[in-house]
Amino acid sequence: VEDYGSFVLGRMPANQVNAGDPGQEVLAERTQVTINNTSFDSALGEPDIPAELRSPADDPYYLVQFIGPIKTEWVEELQGLGAEVLGYHPSFTYLVRMTPAAADLARNTRAVQWVGKYHPAYRLPLEEELKLAESRDGQVALTVRFFEGVDSAALLNELASHGAQATGLSEVEHIARLWVDPARVNELAAISGIYLLEA
Numbered sequence: 281v282e283d284y285g286s287f288v289l290g291r292m293p294a295n296q297v298n299a300g301d302p303g304q305e306v307l308a309e310r311t312q313v314t315i316n317n318t319s320f321d322s323a324l325g326e327p328d329i330p331a332e333l334r335s336p337a338d339d340p341y342y343l344v345q346f347i348g349p350i351k352t353e354w355v356e357e358l359q360g361l362g363a364e365v366l367g368y369h370p371s372f373t374y375l376v377r378m379t380p381a382a383a384d385l386a387r388n389t390r391a392v393q394w395v396g397k398y399h400p401a402y403r404l405p406l407e408e409e410l411k412l413a414e415s416r417d418g419q420v421a422l423t424v425r426f427f428e429g430v431d432s433a434a435l436l437n438e439l440a441s442h443g444a445q446a447t448g449l450s451e452v453e454h455i456a457r458l459w460v461d462p463a464r465v466n467e468l469a470a471i472s473g474i475y476l477l478e479a
Contacts, residue, residue: 282348282391289348307371311393313345314370315402316476322394332466333401339472341366341398341427342383345373346391354391361385366427366475375475377427400469405479410462413479419445419459422468423478426454430473442467 282289289307298304311323320327322345335341344363346354350372355365363378363386375398378386387395405413405422414421422444426435436446436456442464448457454475460468469477 282351284349284351307348309371310348311345312371313343313373313394313396315343315373315375315398317404317406318402322396326396326399327401329399329401333399333404333469335397335399337380339397340377340379341472342376342378342386343369343373343394343396343398344376344386344392345371345394347393348372350374351391354389357389357391358386361389364429377429400466400474403469403474403476404465405477409479410465413462416459418461420462420465420479421447422458422460422465424456424458424468424474425476425478426456426473427475428454430454432456435471435473438471439468442471444468 313322362382363376365374367375444458444460446458
């Protein structure tokens, strides 16, 4: 499938795999995507996500999974389509910002295994963490991590429109701290530009 110089990526029938051969390594988690508190097999498609926690069609944040160990030229080809690489997640997956048109082109790129939306569902804190979060007057303390390039003032205004009260902002770390009604956490996760909510 791909020649890396010192090794090759290939496919073979399962009955021909020799587990004791030191020259073979099975990439058992090659199609596994692990993003924050979510893990799924892209070969089986996205996990079951409620409609309110799915990204709208025009949201520019995507996950792009390559076929195996990532080559520099693959990333450069992706960037050439207009994608802005924002971070890496296992396995062989980049979180990127791009247009839907660029996403369609990426899906037809030889080295790309799968392309999917970075849904709000992937941005939520664990229920256990939310229950243990600092609380007062029916609200919980959250840390909002947002992407580089996001207008922080506009983001704070949108957070406030969902009842969140900001208590701090770090432009350098791309972090905002706030108090919010826990019943509205899903609303915050659906705001475009947010990477993660942490309790």
